Amino acid sequence: MTYFAFSCAIVLACLLVGSIKRQQRLEKEWGRLKKKIGQRELKLEKEHRRDLQHLLDALPYPFFSINKEEVLNRVNSEAKHIFGSRDILNRSIHQVFLDSAITSLVSKSLSKIKPYREILRFPPDSVFSSQTLDKDSHWEIDICPLSLGSDSREIQLMMRNITASVHSDQVRQDFVANASHELRTPLSVISGYLEHLTEEGGLDHKETSQKMLETMDRHLVRINRIVDDMLLISKLESDDSVPLNLAPFSIATCVQDVIERLDLVIKKQKSMIKVDVPDIQLIGDHFYWTQILFNLVENALKQNPEMQLQIHIYSELDQDDNFRIHIADNGIGIPATDLPFIFKRFYRVEKHHSQTQVKGTGLGLSIVKRAIEAHGGTITATSTPGIKTVFIIEIPHAYHDMDND
Numbered sequence: 383m384t385y386f387a388f389s390c391a392i393v394l395a396c397l398l399v400g401s402i403k404r405q406q407r408l409e410k411e412w413g414r415l416k417k418k419i420g421q422r423e424l425k426l427e428k429e430h431r432r433d434l435q436h437l438l439d440a441l442p443y444p445f446f447s448i449n450k451e452e453v454l455n456r457v458n459s460e461a462k463h464i465f466g467s468r469d470i471l472n473r474s475i476h477q478v479f480l481d482s483a484i485t486s487l488v489s490k491s492l493s494k495i496k497p498y499r500e501i502l503r504f505p506p507d508s509v510f511s512s513q514t515l516d517k518d519s520h521w522e523i524d525i526c527p528l529s530l531g532s533d534s535r536e537i538q539l540m541m542r543n544i545t546a547s548v549h550s551d552q553v554r555q556d557f558v559a560n561a562s563h564e565l566r567t568p569l570s571v572i573s574g575y576l577e578h579l580t581e582e583g584g585l586d587h588k589e590t591s592q593k594m595l596e597t598m599d600r601h602l603v604r605i606n607r608i609v610d611d612m613l614l615i616s617k618l619e620s621d622d623s624v625p626l627n628l629a630p631f632s633i634a635t636c637v638q639d640v641i642e643r644l645d646l647v648i649k650k651q652k653s654m655i656k657v658d659v660p661d662i663q664l665i666g667d668h669f670y671w672t673q674i675l676f677n678l679v680e681n682a683l684k685q686n687p688e689m690q691l692q693i694h695i696y697s698e699l700d701q702d703d704n705f706r707i708h709i710a711d712n713g714i715g716i717p718a719t720d721l722p723f724i725f726k727r728f729y730r731v732e733k734h735h736s737q738t739q740v741k742g743t744g745l746g747l748s749i750v751k752r753a754i755e756a757h758g759g760t761i762t763a764t765s766t767p768g769i770k771t772v773f774i775i776e777i778p779h780a781y782h783d784m785d786n787d
Contacts, residue, residue, distance in 0.1 A: 445458040696708050715766060
């Protein structure tokens with residue numbers, strides 16, 4: 383009996399020891415499993431945050447996530463780009479935006495749990511106007527509050543830069559005003575003179591009648607020029623490719639033709655034009671090349687009616703037959719704030735109407751740019767007001783070798 387009890391005790395002890403060891407192994411394995419699960423959850427969380435950040439960075443617009451304390455807790459790369467090297471994450475909106483209009487809109491959305499969409503205008507010194515060259519910028523603001531719980535709120539804010547669109551609308555409005563003004567003046571003169579001439583005895587004074595007819599003719603030429611420019615720019619900016627009449631022509635002869643057409647204006651202003659253009663043949667549309675050079679030279683003369691302007695036209699041809707021509711003058715120049723926009727359709731540096739205002743509809747340089755692009759070329763402009771303004775046209779592979787014909 384004693385031996386049996388002793389044997390049972392030994393067996394129970396072995397079973398207990400085995401059970402303890404198994405429990406220890408299970409606890410150890412469970413610990414490893416918990417650690418592995420924790421690591422896996424941490425990895426999944428990191429991957430989720432990374433994927434979310436990649437998704438936000440793929441957005442074409444600046445994105446900000448703002449918590450109930452009005453602190454930025456998530457932003458995308460477009461948002462960071464606005465603020466450059468500044469650290470904006472986990473900062474208050476008041477520290478980051480520095481603009482009462484946008485911060486008050488965010489605060490209102492947080493308090494009322496209500497979405498908002500507004501267009502805000504930021505002054506030139508705002509961080510949101512850093513790309514507009516000392517001009518106001520315009521942004522469309524979309525705010526969507528997300529209720530994440532009874533005691534937690536978050537604002538999703540997206541911004542879209544619509545400055546270019548607003549600017550386009552403005553220049554269109556300016557064009558309507560300018561075109562109306564430019565057309566109204568000659569039409570009023572013609573109408574008034576016609577009324578006088580059609581009255582009884584209106585043609586009795588031959589000398590006076592002749593002057594009236596000459597004035598009417600000049601204004602009709604003016605109207606035709608406006609209409610021609612509008613039709614030409616419409617053709618150049620159509621969706622279809624511009625049909626060019628490509629043929630060899632002398633660029634030197636083209637320049638000389640332009641100077642002869644402007645001879646009266648040049649002499650009246652006592653201006654001087656120096657030409658250093660070799661008599662080489664280019665492949666291009668002679669009509670458009672004449673229009674290009676005429677608009678550039680005429681524009682320089684128009685911008686400087688009160689001074690004896692000096693214009694220098696010179697060209698060069700590299701070993702790859704790429705042609706470059708410069709039209710330089712020493713006139714009043716173009717302000718740096720206007721320079722990026724001078725080739726835009728309807729854009730005019732001078733926007734007020736006065737007796738000394740340069741006449742035009744703001745289409746000349748736009749026609750020049752589109753005509754050059756139709757030839758596969760580019761045009762750039764630099765200006766130091768009062769010293770030198772240069773337009774540079776570059777056309778690749780434009781040279782035509784007559785000897786190889």
